[in-house]
Amino acid sequence: MTSVSRHERISGQLVDLKMPGALEALDEVLRGVDSGSLGGSEAIEKLLGAQILLRNNRRLEAAMRSSRLPAVKTLEDFDFTFQPSLRREQIDSLHELDFVRRKENVVFLGPPGVGKTHLAISLAIRAAQHGRKVYYGSLRDLVESLEAAERKGQLRRRLGILTYPALLVVxxxxxxxxxxxxxxxxxxxxxxxxxxxxxxxxxxxGFEEWGGILGDEVMAAALLDRLLHHCHIVNIRGNSYRMRKRGELARALHQAPARKNPDAGEEATR
Ligand SMILES: Nc1ncnc2c1ncn2[C@@H]1O[C@H](COP(=O)(O)OP(=O)(O)O)[C@@H](O)[C@H]1O
Ligand SMILES: [Mg+2]
Incomplete structure (x- = not known):
């Protein structure tokens, strides 16, 4: 069998199996095999890897449309050196998504700007890439949608919709x-x-303040009882990443060499 007919035969199989990602990688993979730079198992891995990458990207695009995730934030863009209080192994292991399979919860606690939303989104994105249904909302948006549903007599339906996703970010x-x-x-x-x-x-x-946020200590205790029964708590005790950027900007402006501007007096360039 010539390599041209082998190419055509595999292309036909990939079309039949609806594997456009693998189809796109096929030329390169077969060239690698023919030139001897790719072994048989490497070629299979590369072909399947291309298909998985395409599928995951498509899942992410679909999830970004339906989940209301406000941005794409991933583990890869998270700078752990900036947040030394975080245990990297804990965050990496959460991204393996066993907690989703076990229907456990995750709570990120910490002051503004330390990356709570970033990490919550990156978990949701990882879950979406693995084909899980995800949904995102701020507490305020989620309760407003429930209140609106209640007014229309559709509370049960809305609660059902918000219970369906395998992962909900609040x-x-x-x-x-x-x-x-x-x-x-x-x-x-x-x-x-x-x-x-x-x-x-x-x-x-902190959890001790949730009674105040919810305006009812007894209800907060009952809520925390359910929430914390199977829960991973990530306490981030660091500085704000937003403020870091501001700090860098301020330093850069401060250290910028004075521009040579004949109109500007000494004071203005200081
Ligand atoms: N350690 C980090 N590495 C990279 N980007 C970060 C990090 N921490 C925060 N950010 C970015 O800084 C901004 C604020 O983070 P965010 O997750 O919204 O903070 P929080 O929800 O804790 O207030 C976001 O744009 C986020 O992507
Ligand atoms: Mg946030």
């Missing part, structure tokens, strides 16, 4: 106070998701 607990009725809806949401799906939450407030 971002920004604590920045804005919620009303008592909103807090009750949040409790119902956590109650519905308990042992049914993973919830990833972020908060700038």
């Amino acid at each position: 971002d920004e607990i604590g920045y804005l106070p919620v009303t008592r009725s909103a807090a009750t809806l949040f409790f119902q949401l956590i109650n519905e998701r308990y042992e049914r799906g993973s919830t990833v939450l972020t908060s700038n407030k």
Whole structure:
């Protein structure tokens, strides 16, 4: 069998199997095999790898449309040297998604700008790339959508929609106070998701302050009881990455050499 017919035969198989990523990589892989630079198992790995990459990118695109994730933030863009209080092994191991399979929760706690939302999104993106349904909302947006549904008599339906994703991100607990009725809806949401799906939450407030945020100590205790039963807590005790950027800018401006501008006086360039 000539290599041309082998190429055509494999192309036909990849079309039949609907594997456009592998099809695109086929020329290069076969060239590698023919030139001896790729072994048989390496060639198979490369071909399947190309298909998996395409599938994961498509899943991510679909998830970005349906999940309301506000940005693409990944583990690869996270600078661990900036956040030494984080245990890298813990974050890496969460990204292996066993917690999603076990329907466990994750809570990121820490002051503003330390990367809570970034890491919550990167977990959601990893889950989406693995074909899991994900959804993102701030606490305020999620409870507002539940309140709107309740007004229309569709609370059960909306709770069902928010319970369906394998991973739900509830971002920004604590920045804005919620009303008592909103807090009750949040409790119902956590109650519905308990042992049914993973919830990833972020908060700038310690758990002892959640009673204040939700306006009801007893309900907060019941909510935390469910939430923390199977939960990974990541406490980030560091500086704000946003402020770091501002600090760098301020330093850069401060250290910038004075421009030679005949119109500017000594004071203006200092
Ligand atoms: N360690 C880090 N490495 C890279 N980017 C970071 C890091 N921490 C935060 N960021 C970026 O800084 C910004 C603020 O982080 P964010 O996750 O929104 O903070 P938080 O939710 O804790 O307030 C985001 O753009 C985020 O991507
Ligand atoms: Mg945030």
